[in-house]
Amino acid sequence: MSEELASLYDIQQADTEIARHEEALSDLDAGAGLAAEIETLEGELGDVRKQLEEAENENLDRELEAKTLEEKRKRFQDQLYGGSVRNPRQLTDLHQEVEMLGREIGKLEDRMLELMELLESLRAGISSREQRLAEAETQLEAVRAEYERKGGRLRERIVELKAERRDHAARVGPRLLKRYEQIRGRAGNLGLVKVTGRNCLGCMIDLPQETVKALRAGRSGLTCDNCGRLLLWGEGGEAEQ
Numbered sequence: 001m002s003e004e005l006a007s008l009y010d011i012q013q014a015d016t017e018i019a020r021h022e023e024a025l026s027d028l029d030a031g032a033g034l035a036a037e038i039e040t041l042e043g044e045l046g047d048v049r050k051q052l053e054e055a056e057n058e059n060l061d062r063e064l065e066a067k068t069l070e071e072k073r074k075r076f077q078d079q080l081y082g083g084s085v086r087n088p089r090q091l092t093d094l095h096q097e098v099e100m101l102g103r104e105i106g107k108l109e110d111r112m113l114e115l116m117e118l119l120e121s122l123r124a125g126i127s128s129r130e131q132r133l134a135e136a137e138t139q140l141e142a143v144r145a146e147y148e149r150k151g152g153r154l155r156e157r158i159v160e161l162k163a164e165r166r167d168h169a170a171r172v173g174p175r176l177l178k179r180y181e182q183i184r185g186r187a188g189n190l191g192l193v194k195v196t197g198r199n200c201l202g203c204m205i206d207l208p209q210e211t212v213k214a215l216r217a218g219r220s221g222l223t224c225d226n227c228g229r230l231l232l233w234g235e236g237g238e239a240e241q
């Protein structure tokens with residue numbers, strides 16, 4: 001068997017291994033999903049914290065307003081029931097003021113009740129997001145460490161395989177190598193197939209008897225009429241490995 005074809009076969013094996021390792025590398029989880037989730041959570045946390053701050057500020061304002069109105073009402077009530085004011089008109093005015101302040105205070109109290117519920121739900125939202133964020137960060141760290149570990153190993157192996165391929169390629173003429181690469185590029189996985197029986201193992205079609213004979217006799221550069229792949233007599237190849 002042609003030494004050149006045997007080396008070409010080694011190149012093909014290296015190519016197959018390189019492709020397998022590259023695929024495994026691209027299939028590795030680099031943590032993009034978790035990173036996206038973390039980014040979303042951080043964005044949401046920023047929004048919810050801002051809402052919380054606004055609600056807290058509004059609550060303080062409302063408390064202060066209510067306190068001010070409460071004091072005012074107390075003053076009017078003291079005047080109303082203290083006996084110092086006797087003029088009926090003034091008493092009616094005071095009475096109306098006290099009623100109006102009562103309604104305003106009631107509205108403020110309703111709003112403060114709403115705010116209390118809002119604050120509670122915002123705080124719960126922050127707490128659940130913070131919890132998930134911490135989990136996701138831990139998970140991402142683990143996923144990234146795994147990615148580095150597995151990816152590093154795969155990349156190292158790819159470098160080795162490429163060096164092996166270069167060694168084999170040095171033993172193959174540039175024209176044959178180019179032909180192999182073209183066929184491989186066109187046919188997908190295989191550019192060169194070993195023939196061990198009657199058929200081409202690339203396309204499974206029976207080869208003409210003359211082709212098999214010529215292969216057996218050690219002729220190189222033969223291709224399958226059907227799929228165009230380069231052919232290599234397999235027995236010698238198997239024995240050499």
Ligand SMILES: [Zn+2]
Nearest residue numbers: 200203224227
């Ligand atoms: Zn074929």
